[in-house]
Amino acid sequence: MTDFVAAAEGEKENGRPTEKRTGIIRDPRYAGHCMGQEEPECPERLDVLNALLQEPGLSGCFLDISPRMAEKEELLRVHSPDYIRRLEATSGRGAVFLDEDTRTSSHSHEAALLAAGGLCRAVERVHAGGVDNAFALVRPPGHHAERAAARGFCLYNNVAIAARYARNKLGLARILVVDWDLHHGNGTQHCFEDDPSVLFFSTHQAFTYPHSGSLREIGKGRGKGYTVNVPLLPGFGDGDYLVLFERLLKPIALEFKPDLILVSAGFDIHFNDPLGKMKVTPEGFAGMTRVLLDIAAQCCRGKLVMTLEGGYNLEALRDSMREVLGEMSGRRTTDIRSIIASADPRKTAYVIWRVKHVHRKYWKTLAMSATGEPVADTFPIMERLRGDMARWMTFFRI
Numbered sequence: 001m002t003d004f005v006a007a008a009e010g011e012k013e014n015g016r017p018t019e020k021r022t023g024i025i026r027d028p029r030y031a032g033h034c035m036g037q038e039e040p041e042c043p044e045r046l047d048v049l050n051a052l053l054q055e056p057g058l059s060g061c062f063l064d065i066s067p068r069m070a071e072k073e074e075l076l077r078v079h080s081p082d083y084i085r086r087l088e089a090t091s092g093r094g095a096v097f098l099d100e101d102t103r104t105s106s107h108s109h110e111a112a113l114l115a116a117g118g119l120c121r122a123v124e125r126v127h128a129g130g131v132d133n134a135f136a137l138v139r140p141p142g143h144h145a146e147r148a149a150a151r152g153f154c155l156y157n158n159v160a161i162a163a164r165y166a167r168n169k170l171g172l173a174r175i176l177v178v179d180w181d182l183h184h185g186n187g188t189q190h191c192f193e194d195d196p197s198v199l200f201f202s203t204h205q206a207f208t209y210p211h212s213g214s215l216r217e218i219g220k221g222r223g224k225g226y227t228v229n230v231p232l233l234p235g236f237g238d239g240d241y242l243v244l245f246e247r248l249l250k251p252i253a254l255e256f257k258p259d260l261i262l263v264s265a266g267f268d269i270h271f272n273d274p275l276g277k278m279k280v281t282p283e284g285f286a287g288m289t290r291v292l293l294d295i296a297a298q299c300c301r302g303k304l305v306m307t308l309e310g311g312y313n314l315e316a317l318r319d320s321m322r323e324v325l326g327e328m329s330g331r332r333t334t335d336i337r338s339i340i341a342s343a344d345p346r347k348t349a350y351v352i353w354r355v356k357h358v359h360r361k362y363w364k365t366l367a368m369s370a371t372g373e374p375v376a377d378t379f380p381i382m383e384r385l386r387g388d389m390a391r392w393m394t395f396f397r398i
């Protein structure tokens with residue numbers, strides 16, 4: 001019994017990391033969705049990840065889980081009937097343009113059903129204890145998809161459908177959705193903004209697509225305070241992200257006490273991604289995963305399900321995923337303290353202060369500083385001016 005508890009909570013046995021059973025959702029039918037030769041969201045993204053899983057040292061280390069199609073009832077918890085009919089009608093047809101950067105091919109709808117259903121299956125398996133945690137290697141991605149509109153390469157909102165499935169079908173009381181993709185998860189936020197049972201925490205690059213996710217978007221009605229947006233200027237790296245995760249995400253999450261953590265994992269914050277200007281390395285992704293595993297161990301016996309969103313440099317995607325899966329499976333344990341030491345406090349202090357200032361009335365833990373003092377009402381004026389100036393310069397691309 002002691003061993004089981006230690007394994008479930010990610011403790012170490014004999015000084016070595018405890019290995020976990022990590023499930024991987026994958027299926028060749030995800031390659032059936034193709035938006036065109038030059039599109040960054042392409043089938044090759046999953047080819048490199050499937051090749052990664054064949055590497056010596058990784059082959060045979062994960063439990064393959066086959067996806068299933070999402071059921072109509074599951075889609076309807078997030079999307080409108082008309083929108084579902086519109087997507088169904090694309091099956092078997094050539095290119096159908098749904099928005100300026102989202103289009104379907106003949107098998108796109110099948111892939112989209114498998115992406116949403118695949119994530120639900122991952123949640124089922126983790127909930128039932130068949131695996132400790134899981135990563136859904138699915139496409140198309142989902143976090144931009146709105147109730148009645150495809151947006152930003154996304155058809156169905158996979159993570160929102162899985163969160164509603166966990167709430168309504170599995171009966172879980174509280175779900176934490178963390179979105180670390182470069183872009184704001186507008187569709188996910190809109191789905192849950194008046195729902196206090198789903199906490200949405202998003203870090204994203206400010207002043208870029210989809211131009212939502214400001215700090216002041218905090219949820220509506222009973223959901224106020226359960227949407228936490230952390231927009232960032234370009235240039236945030238490993239230590240900066242980890243400081244934000246440790247000082248904002250972790251205290252809020254521990255106060256919320258989720259029964260399950262879902263992650264919209266976008267690898268477009270990698271320093272080599274063609275769409276972004278962040279500076280995260282594979283080690284940073286490992287560190288962020290470690291913080292999430294730590295939160296999951298403290299709140300929900302390690303129940304963590306991650307899903308692929310963005311990430312458009314194939315080598316960066318592969319190298320980052322290698323580290324994330326190593327962390328999830330307990331084959332490595334990143335020491336986040338050494339990464340945090342590389343953070344630039346000039347970048348993070350103002351962000352932390354602003355988020356605390358807006359959210360401290362919703363989260364007791366944010367009302368106090370790290371030293372136990374109440375959060376200051378004012379921020380040093382010169383630092384504030386510097387931060388605001390940098391934001392405006394970014395906005396106007398100076």
Ligand SMILES: [Zn+2]
Pocket residue numbers: 181182183266268309310311
């Ligand atoms: Zn993205």
